[in-house]
Amino acid sequence: MYIIVIGGGRVGYYLSKALLDEGHEILIIEKSPAVCEIVNDELGSICYRGDGCEASTLAQVGTGRADMLIAVTGDDEDNLIACQVAKHKFKVPRTIARIRNPKNEILFKKLGIDVTISSTNVILEQIAEEVPTHPIIHLHEIRDKGLEIVEIKIPQGSAAIGKALKDVDLPPGTIVPLIIRKALRPIIPAPATILMAEDQVIAVIEPMAEDALRQSLRGA
Amino acid sequence: MKVVIMGCGRVGARLAGLLDAEGHGVTVMDTDSYSFRRLPPGFKGKALVGNGIDEEALKRAGIEQADAFFSVTQGDNRNLMAAQIARHIFGVKRVICRIYDPLRQEMYESLGLESISPTTIIADTLRKKLEG
Numbered sequence: 617m618y619i620i621v622i623g624g625g626r627v628g629y630y631l632s633k634a635l636l637d638e639g640h641e642i643l644i645i646e647k648s649p650a651v652c653e654i655v656n657d658e659l660g661s662i663c664y665r666g667d668g669c670e671a672s673t674l675a676q677v678g679t680g681r682a683d684m685l686i687a688v689t690g691d692d693e694d695n696l697i698a699c700q701v702a703k704h705k706f707k708v709p710r711t712i713a714r715i716r717n718p719k720n721e722i723l724f725k726k727l728g729i730d731v732t733i734s735s736t737n738v739i740l741e742q743i744a745e746e747v748p749t750h751p752i753i754h755l756h757e758i759r760d761k762g763l764e765i766v767e768i769k770i771p772q773g774s775a776a777i778g779k780a781l782k783d784v785d786l787p788p789g790t791i792v793p794l795i796i797r798k799a800l801r802p803i804i805p806a807p808a809t810i811l812m813a814e815d816q817v818i819a820v821i822e823p824m825a826e827d828a829l830r831q832s833l834r835g836a
Numbered sequence: 837m838k839v840v841i842m843g844c845g846r847v848g849a850r851l852a853g854l855l856d857a858e859g860h861g862v863t864v865m866d867t868d869s870y871s872f873r874r875l876p877p878g879f880k881g882k883a884l885v886g887n888g889i890d891e892e893a894l895k896r897a898g899i900e901q902a903d904a905f906f907s908v909t910q911g912d913n914r915n916l917m918a919a920q921i922a923r924h925i926f927g928v929k930r931v932i933c934r935i936y937d938p939l940r941q942e943m944y945e946s947l948g949l950e951s952i953s954p955t956t957i958i959a960d961t962l963r964k965k966l967e968g
Contacts, residue, residue, distance in 0.1 A: 669913055671939040693889055693913040696920075697940070705943055719891060726924055 620645065620682045620708075622668035622698045623689035624655045627714060631688060633659060635743075638751075643677050669697045671705050679706040684743075688714040696720075699729045712743075751830050755818070764823055768833050770815045776833050782807035785832050787825035794818040840865065840902045840928075842888030842918050843909035847934070849874035851906060856881045863897045866909075888918040891925065904930040912936050919949055 617640045621628050624646030632642045636659065645668035646652050655663035666673035668687065679685070685702040687695035692715050699711035712731040713724055724732045756765040770776055776784050781792060795809065796802045796816040803809070811817075811833075821829055837860045841848050844866035852864040853876040862881030865888050866872065872883040886893030888907060899905065905922040907915035912935045919933035933951045935941040941953040 669940065670937060671943065691913070693911065693917040696917050697913040701940070701943060704947060717890070723891075723921060723925060727920055 617641065617683040618643075618678075618681055620668075620674075620677065620679060620685045620702070622685065622687040622695070623714075624648075624651045624663055625688070625690065627688040629655060629659070631686065632662065636662070645673060645677065669694055669701060671701055674701060674706060679708060682706070682708050684708065684710045684712065686712040686714075686743075690716070692716050692720050696724060696727065696729065699724075700727065703728055751834060752826055758820075762822060763820055765818065765820050766826070766829070768817050768819060768829060770811055770813055770817065770833055772813045773836050774813065774834055775836055776811050777813050779811055780807065781805050781809045781811060784811065786819075787821060787828035787832070789822060790825065790829065791820040792817055793820065837861070837903045838898065838901050839863070839904045839906070840894070840897050840899055840922075842866075842905070842907045842915075844871040844874060844883070845908065845910065846874065848906070848908045849876075851908065852881060853879060863902075865893065865897050889914055889921065891921060894918075894921065894926065899926045899928065902926075902928050904928065904932070907931075907933045912940055916940070916944060916949070919951075923949065 619635055619640050619642055621632050621642060621644045624644045628644055632644055636642050642662050644655055644663045645666055646655065646663055647667055649665055652663045652665045664677055679702055685699060685708045687698040689695055695713040695715065699713045702708040703711050710730050712733065713729050715721060715724065715732045715734055721732045751768065753767040754764060755767055758764065792805055794802055795805045797812065798814050817833060819829060839855055839860050839862050841852050841862065841864045844864050848864060852862050856862045856879050863884060864881060865884045865886050867887050869885045875883060884897050886896060888894060899922060905928045907918040909915055915933045915935060919931050922928040923931045931950060933949060935944065935951045935953050936955050938953050938956050941951050945951055
């Protein structure tokens with residue numbers, strides 16, 4: 617997915633870093649040359665110097681083909697305008713604005729901004745929900761046990777489809793307490809439960825086992 | 837007519853003075869009380885410290901009873917956001933907004949927001965001076 621991030625400050629930086637790790641194409645638009653330089657040194661050449669509220673800047677970075685624009689500058693008004701320009705001028709399908717004043721949530725919704733949020737973590741969670749292709753969603757961390765509860769969706773074409781849960785090669789120690797199946801009530805799976813495409817699997821895993829879990833449930 | 841003006845710079849203060857002299861009920865807002873020094877002596881309207889992109893501040897300025905709203909701060913985005921609040925939240929009949937960036941002005945104009953771009957107007961005026 618091509619995602620444009622407006623603002624290369626702390627929120628923009630770490631958000632972009634996380635999205636890059638997930639394999640998305642990221643471009644940051646940042647006014648300050650000093651901030652641009654830091655981002656480009658540390659994350660690779662992904663920072664474009666310019667005003668993200670200006671249509672000409674957005675045109676230069678190919679906003680017309682962007683799947684999402686996320687405005688995370690420190691000013692609500694700048695985030696609003698960047699999203700509106702992206703939406704109306706470039707038809708970006710999803711626009712997300714960071715807001716400082718919680719009251720602006722209603723206003724921004726009314727003015728056509730798809731999602732408003734107020735911190736990095738919430739941004740990441742929101743993206744996970746908004747983007748159906750997102751592989752693993754972190755639901756909860758059980759810190760003192762060193763475990764986490766995640767949600768993972770079984771995509772069409774996964775090798776796990778049609779197999780019983782006990783026959784799927786899950787990472788050692790994985791517990792699957794719940795499967796949410798389309799249009800049905802959530803089920804507590806038995807070892808013989810057959811997995812289906814589009815199943816949302818809730819799993820308790822060790823943090824290091826994420827990749828293995830992804831491979832066993834989403835691998836072709 | 838009841839008028840709220842956001843931004844008491846040279847333009848905001850002058851506009852406030854003109855409308856006040858014509859007998860309109862004027863409230864001018866600015867985030868910095870020092871800028872109210874620009875208001876003409878004998879200004880009978882209200883000067884209020886507050887941010888025009890904050891709904892509460894706008895209410896205090898009497899936006900709910902206003903017939904017209906002008907946003908003339910230095911920031912295009914602030915002006916645009918305030919104008920949209922006045923228009924879409926408070927339903928002010930006449931909302932006019934200053935936008936320096938001509939491209940941004942064009943887009944919001946097409947979305948139905950009345951606006952003025954000093955950049956275009958002044959550049960055009962200067963060009964005509966040279967011709968004439």
